[in-house]
Amino acid sequence: MEALKAELKNKIIATLNLEDIAVEDIADNDPLFGDGLGLDSIDALELIVILDKDYGIKLVDPKEGKTIFQSIETMAAYISANRTK
Amino acid sequence: MTQNKTYIHDYITIQNNEIVLNGTSVFKIDPTDFADFSKQAYRNFEIQYPKFFKMDALSKLAFLGSELLLSPITVADKENNIALILANKSSSLDTDVKYQESLSNKEDYFPSPAVFVYTLPNICLGEISIRHQLKSENSFFIFDAFNPEFMSNYSNILLNSNKADVVLCGWVEFFNDNYKAFLCTISSEENLKHKNETINTLYNK
Numbered sequence: 001m002e003a004l005k006a007e008l009k010n011k012i013i014a015t016l017n018l019e020d021i022a023v024e025d026i027a028d029n030d031p032l033f034g035d036g037l038g039l040d041s042i043d044a045l046e047l048i049v050i051l052d053k054d055y056g057i058k059l060v061d062p063k064e065g066k067t068i069f070q071s072i073e074t075m076a077a078y079i080s081a082n083r084t085k
Numbered sequence: 086m087t088q089n090k091t092y093i094h095d096y097i098t099i100q101n102n103e104i105v106l107n108g109t110s111v112f113k114i115d116p117t118d119f120a121d122f123s124k125q126a127y128r129n130f131e132i133q134y135p136k137f138f139k140m141d142a143l144s145k146l147a148f149l150g151s152e153l154l155l156s157p158i159t160v161a162d163k164e165n166n167i168a169l170i171l172a173n174k175s176s177s178l179d180t181d182v183k184y185q186e187s188l189s190n191k192e193d194y195f196p197s198p199a200v201f202v203y204t205l206p207n208i209c210l211g212e213i214s215i216r217h218q219l220k221s222e223n224s225f226f227i228f229d230a231f232n233p234e235f236m237s238n239y240s241n242i243l244l245n246s247n248k249a250d251v252v253l254c255g256w257v258e259f260f261n262d263n264y265k266a267f268l269c270t271i272s273s274e275e276n277l278k279h280k281n282e283t284i285n286t287l288y289n290k
Contacts, residue, residue, distance in 0.1 A: 042202055
């Protein structure tokens with residue numbers, strides 16, 4: 001799980017072009033949206049693409065994203081339980 | 086409609102790894118690609134706006150030019166009635182091509198939403214408007230070449246009809262890492278600095 005969390009942090013920084021943020025800056029329970037990393041709605045769509053492309057998870061209900069994308073912790077837990085690749 | 090005289094106030098040119106503001110070079114680096122140049126320019130001017138790194142090249146080019154012209158004249162928490170009129174030749178083709186490439190492989194079909202949102206040239210106007218909290222008139226045109234007469238006429242109409250206090254107008258062209266931006270601010274406030282100069286002479290400087 002720790003390796004997956006680190007992998008997610010690296011993917012998010014690279015994919016979302018978070019130029020001024022390092023892996024060490026993101027705590028596992030930091031909110032990804034709002035006051036945390038400050039991601040926006042387009043970033044949320046990119047996270048959905050990451051789930052599909054890298055872990056074979058297709059979100060059928062976009063409302064699920066609100067729970068899944070709360071933090072690195074919740075993302076990693078969801079991916080571990082649902083990944084197909 | 087009263088026809089007041091209008092004046093060019095400040096102008097900026099960005100091309101060939103250099104930024105020239107009012108005729109003075111303010112940033113220049115050794116030849117590199119635009120991604121590197123724009124990042125170094127952002128750092129050099131100590132801009133604090135992380136969303137810059139998410140923009141496509143056309144928006145970064147327009148953003149950098151407008152940043153140096155508008156930051157000194159915009160006031161936070163106040164309505165800044167600054168109209169934006171930009172134009173170019175290649176529209177958003179540079180990003181369109183990248184997006185099309187991401188759609189071309191049916192076996193690896195993961196188009197990026199973050200790239201898609203920049204597949205219109207006028208998105209750069211939105212980026213500038215968000216940055217400077219502008220809710221004013223804006224338009225983006227596609228021309229074969231820079232059209233100073235059109236820019237001048239349109240700016241005069243906006244200023245003389247009180248649709249804007251200031252107009253930021255110009256050319257922002259980007260395709261295949263070839264780029265040129267020329268932006269200037271125009272208003273009815275008399276300015277002796279560029280009294281006898283036209284948009285065209287400044288563009289060609």
